[in-house]
Amino acid sequence: MIRLEGLSLAIGRQPVLDSVSLDLAPGSITGLVGESGSGKSMTALAIMGLLPPGMRAMGRVMLDGQNLLEASEPDMGRIRGRRIGMIFQEPMTALNPLMTIGDQVAEVLRLHEGMGRRTALDRARERLDRVGLPAPRFPLTLYPHELSGGQRQRVAIAMAIALRPGLLIADEPTTALDVTTQARILDLLKALVRDEGMALLLITHDLAVVAGMADRVAVMQGGRVVESGPTGTVFRQRSHPYTRQLFSASRYSPVRGPRPAAPPLLEVRDAVRDYRLPQGGLRALDRVNLTVARGESVGLVGESGCGKSTLARVILGLDPLQGGRIRLDGQDVAAGRRMPRGLRARMQAVFQDPFGSFDPRWRVDRLLAEPFHLTGRPPDWRDRVAAALAEVGLDPGDARRFIHEFSGGQRQRLAIARALIIRPALIVLDEAVSALDVRVRAQVLDLLARLQADHGLSYLFISHDLSVVRGIADRVLVMQAGRIVEEGPPEQVIDAPRHSHTQALVAAMPVIPGDWI
Numbered sequence: 001m002i003r004l005e006g007l008s009l010a011i012g013r014q015p016v017l018d019s020v021s022l023d024l025a026p027g028s029i030t031g032l033v034g035e036s037g038s039g040k041s042m043t044a045l046a047i048m049g050l051l052p053p054g055m056r057a058m059g060r061v062m063l064d065g066q067n068l069l070e071a072s073e074p075d076m077g078r079i080r081g082r083r084i085g086m087i088f089q090e091p092m093t094a095l096n097p098l099m100t101i102g103d104q105v106a107e108v109l110r111l112h113e114g115m116g117r118r119t120a121l122d123r124a125r126e127r128l129d130r131v132g133l134p135a136p137r138f139p140l141t142l143y144p145h146e147l148s149g150g151q152r153q154r155v156a157i158a159m160a161i162a163l164r165p166g167l168l169i170a171d172e173p174t175t176a177l178d179v180t181t182q183a184r185i186l187d188l189l190k191a192l193v194r195d196e197g198m199a200l201l202l203i204t205h206d207l208a209v210v211a212g213m214a215d216r217v218a219v220m221q222g223g224r225v226v227e228s229g230p231t232g233t234v235f236r237q238r239s240h241p242y243t244r245q246l247f248s249a250s251r252y253s254p255v256r257g258p259r260p261a262a263p264p265l266l267e268v269r270d271a272v273r274d275y276r277l278p279q280g281g282l283r284a285l286d287r288v289n290l291t292v293a294r295g296e297s298v299g300l301v302g303e304s305g306c307g308k309s310t311l312a313r314v315i316l317g318l319d320p321l322q323g324g325r326i327r328l329d330g331q332d333v334a335a336g337r338r339m340p341r342g343l344r345a346r347m348q349a350v351f352q353d354p355f356g357s358f359d360p361r362w363r364v365d366r367l368l369a370e371p372f373h374l375t376g377r378p379p380d381w382r383d384r385v386a387a388a389l390a391e392v393g394l395d396p397g398d399a400r401r402f403i404h405e406f407s408g409g410q411r412q413r414l415a416i417a418r419a420l421i422i423r424p425a426l427i428v429l430d431e432a433v434s435a436l437d438v439r440v441r442a443q444v445l446d447l448l449a450r451l452q453a454d455h456g457l458s459y460l461f462i463s464h465d466l467s468v469v470r471g472i473a474d475r476v477l478v479m480q481a482g483r484i485v486e487e488g489p490p491e492q493v494i495d496a497p498r499h500s501h502t503q504a505l506v507a508a509m510p511v512i513p514g515d516w517i
Contacts, residue, residue, distance in 0.1 A: 001026050001166045001199040002084075006059035007046055007069075009039075009223075016042055017223045019059070024167055024199040029190070031214030031231065032203045033246065035437045036408055039223040040203045044169045047201075048086055049076035082112050085160030089172040091152035095144040101128065101155045102140025108162040127158040131188060149304055150181035157188065164196055171203045175435055176352070178303045178464035183508040186213055205437035207250045208467075208510035211235060219243050235516040245439065247517070252442040253471030254449035262294040265329060265425055265458050266315065272323030273310055273482075284310040286482040287324065292426065297452065297459040299473030299490070301466060301505065307482040308462045312428050315460065316347055329425060345374040348419035352431035354411040358403045364389075364414060365399035371422045388417040392447060409440035413447065420451065430462045445472055466509055470494050478502045 002024045009017040017039045024030055032040050045051050047061055049068060061068040063083065068076065080086075088094040096104060105127055106120035115123070121140055128138060131154040144152055153173060160168055170189060174182040190213065193200050202213055210217055210231060217235070218228040219242065227240040238244045273285035284307050292298045300308050313319040315326060317339045326333040331343050348371065351357045358367050368385045369377065378384065386396035392413040403411060412432065419427050429448075433441045445468070451457060463469050469476055469490065476493040478486040478501065486499040497503045 001063075002047065003062045004043070004047070004059070005062065007043065007061060008058040009042060009046060009051070010056050011052075011054060015223060016055070017046070020220075020223070020225055022201075022218055022225070022228075024201055026166065026199050027193060027197050028215045029193055029200040029202055029213055031210035031217040032201060032220060033205060033207060033210055033217060034220035035205065035246075035439055038220040040220055041171055042223075043220075044086065044171055044201065044203060047167075047169065048080060048084060049073070078112070081108050081160075081165065082163045083165050084167045084169065085163075085165040086169040087153070087156050087160050087171065087173045089175055091149070091156040092144060094156050095152060097144055100141050100143055101133075101138075101147070101158075102142075104155065105158050105162055108159055112163055124158070124162070127162050128155070130161075131155075131158045132184070133158070148181075150177050150185060153177065153185055154188070157185075157192075161192060161196065161198075165198060167199045167201065168192065169201045169203070172205070173202075174204075174206075174209065176431070179466065179505055179508040179510075180303055182209075182510070186510075189213070206510065207235070207246060207438070208512050211512040211516065212510050219246070232516060235512065249438040249442040250512075251517075252438075252445070254442075254446045256449050256472075257453060259295055259474055262296065264291045265294045265296075266290075266292040266460070267327045268311075268315065268324070269326075270324035271311070271314060271321055271326065273307075273314055273319060274322045284482050285314065285321075288479075288482070288484055290477055290484065290487075292458050292460055294425070294458055295452065295456045296475070297461055297473045299469035299476040300460060300462045300479060301464060301469055301476060302479035303505075304464070306479040308479055309430060310482075311479075312349070312430050312460070312462055316349055316428060317344060341374045345371070345422050346425045347428065348422070348424040348426075349428045349430065350412070350415045350419050350432045352434060354408075354415040355403060357415060358411070360403055362402075363399065364401055364403065367403065368399070368414065368418045368421055371418060375422050384421060388421045389414075391420065391451070392417045393443075407440075409436055409444065412436065412440075412444055416444075416447065416451070420455075423455065424457070426458045426460065428460045428462070431464070432461075433468060434463065434465060441468070448472065466494055466505065478505065 004020055004022040007017055007020040020043055034040055046057060051057060057069045102121050102124050105124035109115045109120040109123050125140060133154050174185050189200060204210060214231045217231045218225045221242045227234055227243050238247060268288055268290045271285050271288040275282045275284055288311060302308055314321055317333050328346055365385045368388055369381050372381060385399050389396050389398055394413055433444050461472055473490055476490050477484050480501040486493055486502045493502060494506060497506050
């Protein structure tokens, strides 16, 4: 379908890609793996003709005898969507919030095929049915905000395949999805390749996903393809040292010492949280009970919409309860009402998207010092900011930089430093490593384990990645529809699940075949 021959990119004198060569054949899936910054997404943007201004491209991207690097913008406008489709990592930013899902899929058909609105909407209906959003449950009049993350991703896929392109590029299409939704999306992509005969370029940092999906794999490091071939061959042989490092990081669990018995720090008893909706009420938390002891890590897993983040919000005192109680260190958490500053300072949070949780106009020193409004800013606050930066493995001189000057892994370290600076007793980590590549994730998990050992921290670790929870948690709780349905040590819950929902989550986990490791 498409052949990349010696593709090189540079910004000024800074190389971005170095002689990348790939063959993307019809009816086959090629996995492209590597760390953040390795050049995976830039390779996709070069194929699509969407490179940033000022970037020089050399080599060839061949489609039907035409080098796309030399194609005019009008020509590329006719190729995008018709011959090459692309699914982006975050569907909420890829979809127009002001347009219905029907109009967004139909727009592709109207622009490229000149269809009338009614005909285009009929074809959009077919495409949405094909990706698992059937009528009447999913009418064309829905807006993106009315759908879940997995459903929005299906709309993005429907747009990308509306004209049955020969090549579909999927850039981290399942990173933020829970394991069962991820499994459904990956099954859908495999079925599209089989039924439509298209080529699929799957960009991901998850080696287990590639193992279950790809016919061939290319490993990228520093803008170069350092190893490629049939997936089974590459994964078994791991000829390049970088490939071996990625494998080691994907199976990594931090070394954690034994945890002595300790009294409870956090107690949630019969927590009930109801939402009032136009079509009726929704019970997000249904008599939830949990405890987190001092110095303990508790993992909380479940599908999107099961109530994990709602539980985090009521624990942090951001949402009210309609029943039950929450106590931290023996004090009632006044959920949804004004909390004493001293009690609020005992809890901090680290969110999934650190960039979105920082004010981009502030420098790092001001961002990290923000929690001092709960305790009073001490005279030596700048020294404390420098110490917090050093503690998470960053340079104290970084205090005068802006957040956009850091990588994703560094921003997550800054989020941990901000949570740590007032020495809380409990840190709630909501999908704190889900968007990180495997090597950066291993470094952050190591950092969390060390900080816990040094400061006696308690963690409530919310994640959809069971393999991560296995390595960081002393106990695992499984949520379904606002209830805790199973609880126990990781080896029991994950390796020998008793509840049917836990069994479904474990079965949906992508794994690398044992004989490939």
